[in-house]
Amino acid sequence: MKLTDINAIQLAELFSALSDASRVRIISLLIEGETRVSSLAEELNMTESAVSHQLRGLRQMRLVRARKSGRQVFYSLDDKHVIELFHRGLDHVQHG
Amino acid sequence: MKLTDINAIQLAELFSALSDASRVRIISLLIEGETRVSSLAEELNMTESAVSHQLRGLRQMRLVRARKSGRQVFYSLDDKHVIELFHRGLDHVQHG
DNA sequence: TGAATAGTTGAGCAAGTATTCATATATTAC
DNA sequence: GTAATATATGAATACTTGCTCAACTATTCA
Numbered sequence: 001m002k003l004t005d006i007n008a009i010q011l012a013e014l015f016s017a018l019s020d021a022s023r024v025r026i027i028s029l030l031i032e033g034e035t036r037v038s039s040l041a042e043e044l045n046m047t048e049s050a051v052s053h054q055l056r057g058l059r060q061m062r063l064v065r066a067r068k069s070g071r072q073v074f075y076s077l078d079d080k081h082v083i084e085l086f087h088r089g090l091d092h093v094q095h096g
Numbered sequence: 097m098k099l100t101d102i103n104a105i106q107l108a109e110l111f112s113a114l115s116d117a118s119r120v121r122i123i124s125l126l127i128e129g130e131t132r133v134s135s136l137a138e139e140l141n142m143t144e145s146a147v148s149h150q151l152r153g154l155r156q157m158r159l160v161r162a163r164k165s166g167r168q169v170f171y172s173l174d175d176k177h178v179i180e181l182f183h184r185g186l187d188h189v190q191h192g
Numbered sequence: 193t194g195a196a197t198a199g200t201t202g203a204g205c206a207a208g209t210a211t212t213c214a215t216a217t218a219t220t221a222c
Numbered sequence: 223g224t225a226a227t228a229t230a231t232g233a234a235t236a237c238t239t240g241c242t243c244a245a246c247t248a249t250t251c252a
Binding site: 020 | 239240241242243248249250
């Protein structure tokens with residue numbers, strides 16, 4: 001496999017994006033389409049602050065993108081590879 | 097996406113397996129084939145104890161399997177889905 | 193203008209994680 | 223039997239992470 005240390009760290013960071021149930025649920029909602037922060041918070045039953053903190057991490061990894069409209073901020077996925085990873089993982093946990 | 101809370105947690109756990117650089121490197125070596133603990137430790141420049149602790153986690157997630165031979169223990173991958181996830185992730189970090 | 197709303201941010205804390213170190217167990221060699 | 227080797231394990235420690243709370247910015251509305 002001959003993985004560089006850098007690659008190992010980058011891979012770990014990528015998978016870290018999906019290594020928390022809150023982020024998994026955020027990604028799953030964003031797969032449906034662009035969603036604003038307060039809607040995410042409501043659906044996930046989390047505070048807006050908590051959601052915002054997670055979105056910041058996802059933004060820094062360039063996995064989501066923010067679009068501001070008035071005082072609302074709409075988030076959407078910025079990386080389709082993550083969707084593929086998500087679906088592969090879901091297949092795995094759902095049917096072996 | 098309609099993800100149950102259970103599914104979200106399971107997904108997060110699955111991705112957690114690859115969310116640490118040491119584990120990523122362990123998996124990458126095991127993709128090459130069955131390897132004993134001390135070889136992993138040497139190649140990864142980690143103590144055998146640290147490797148053993150990580151292997152325990154991977155074993156509990158049923159991602160690796162142990163085969164004992166004399167006083168050595170050989171580990172191999174027990175879940176080919178993880179290899180696919182690994183390769184998808186690697187594609188992503190290597191060429192965008 | 194001021195009040196209300198949507199979201200972000202930083203500090204602080206509790207819980208979780210990866211490693212080290214010392215010890216324990218199992219197997220082999222003598 | 224004892225000594226040496228390979229690995230596993232528990233405790234301790236340092237670090238990381240996810241959340242809450244309070245304060246802040248930006249925008250809309252009256």
